[in-house]
Amino acid sequence: MSGAKYIKDGEEIKEAILESGIKVKTIYTPEDVAHIDYARDLGNPGEFPYTRGIHPEMFRKRPWTTRQYSGFGSPRETNERFKYLISHGQTGLNVAFDLPTQLGLDSDDPRSEGEVGRVGMAVDTLRDFEIAFEGIKMDKIGSGLTINAVASIMLAMYQAVAEKYGFPLDRISATPQNDILKEMVGRGMWIFPVDHSIQLIGDTIEYSCKAMPRTYPVSICGYHIRESGADPVQEISYAFEIAITYIDHVLERGLDIDDFVGRLSFNLDIYGNLFEQIAKFRAARRLWAKTIKERYGAKDPRSMQFRMLAGGGGAGLTKQQPENNIVRGAYYALISALSGTQTMAICSYDEAYTIPTPKAALISLMTSHILLEEMGLRDTVDPLGGSYYVESLTDQMEKKIVEEMRKVEEIGGMASAVASGYVQREVAKLAYQQEKAIQDGTLIKVGVNKYIVEEDEKEVELHEYDSTALDEQVKRLNEVKRTRDSKAVAGALKALEDAARAKKNVMPYLVDAVKTYATVGEMTSVFKEVYGEYKEPSIF
């Protein structure tokens, strides 16, 4: 959950302590910002260290991208949902995949039982992508792909489908999530061991900078780490340490920092105390710019610019009085806008108890439109810049993030910190403490432990599972398997295996395999054979 802790005398607040442990003062004055040098610490928007934003004109020139999460059951339904959202002004797609696809299992695998098409689109072969992207202008609209362990396979599919529909590869833009370390901390969609997973991410970065230069090959997610219990400081520190792990790996391959780092982006969370989150994003932007310039010696200003999706907020929503979540979503969207985001995606009000209905998804989309069109959020850049409070808080957040990063580096960096379970333990402990604080009333959640309104019990509407989707999916998979050139498939899979064993970049081999209509499960099995599987560390 979220919010500050308060020590009160009657109704008067004596002390306010943010989640990050920062004590908020009653008033802030010029003294609190006297040490700040405008040119050195803030700079104009579009100037190093980008505290105020990465572009000089920000939303005046181009509003943030709105990208509601979608992707339902079958590729055809997904295609319909895409077209519906585009017709309502959505400017980027965001594809959800079902759990079997995320874990590299085909729809006819026994382990996929009951899960095919349940929380997103099922993908077995290129045929499914052909249906999902039919009639979508892939050169005009980019796609976020919520996929991690098998992101390399989905990126290969994205390339193959774009080629099939005649879009030049230098015009298409995919943003696969492709951040496996965060999956091992929260969300749990991992397959391969830590080192091999990082290697696969390295392959996608190295490959896409040349083959699909508009791709953002990795979206580093502080988001899910925060949703799993981390505080805002840990969210950013862990995300930065993850990014550093990927960067160091790619640098070992001989690439120059400026070749790829500008294509890494971040996916971060927006729930919690409003000012603390805004300071978090401003601090992250400044610290990232300094890290990339000073630690890595980048020269290209674009490398130093921190690009983010600031969205979601699911952990802040409540099942109780769900309509209150519309209001929370609006404030979260405001946080995102005031923080100078590139992309916004707001959790829908019914997400605490169901997969969003079309109406709820539309309200989220309209929330973003209202901010842009009615509330003046496009008028001026970084309107809170210079606020005694916000600048002082930005400074303090940055210091705390640096301290937390040091802790991870002292135990050998993020790959070790995840392999040993250190991060998982820190995050789970905090989740427990937060829950305890809500239960004992130290942390207030409206409608949950204060201002409780008697309401009819909100029955959980579990998304009805549609087994006809499964039948259709398996039928299509069988049809593809029957009509594909099985020799070509076997050859491509063998070439993929050889490449993986020889530690070559597997991407070109995946593209070849995808084009023979090899299945996601077949390609994943090749990797499992060569790489093995991840074993979770025990944290208790």
Add this chain to the structure above:
Amino acid sequence: MAKPGLDGHDRGAKVIAYLLKDIGMDVIYTGLHKNVEEIVAAALQEDVDVIGLSILTGAHIPITEKLIKQLKEAGAEGIVVTVGGVIPSRDLAKLESLGVKAVFPGGTSFDEITRFFKEELPTLRQAI
């Protein structure tokens, strides 16, 4: 504590594991992506008193039914089964009829969970 199926959201399972540790129980967490066979095998190997299933996907009835059947087949019907997660209230009676001793839907208070483990569980174990 067990997490059956493919779902990777285990914040709830971990929070409850910490709570149970806090009230003095030994907790073993299976980790993610486990099928029922693996959970039963782990329970037998570790000689546990209770299995806590954490299920958020809506598949709680078939999974629980399968687990209890396999426990019986293994002669381990003495292991107490509890279920937590996203559980609609209309399913409570069904779960109890399958032999589940306690259901903790999302939002259940720590006090209630603590009471079950401290007060009810010892008598359930004695009865076996």
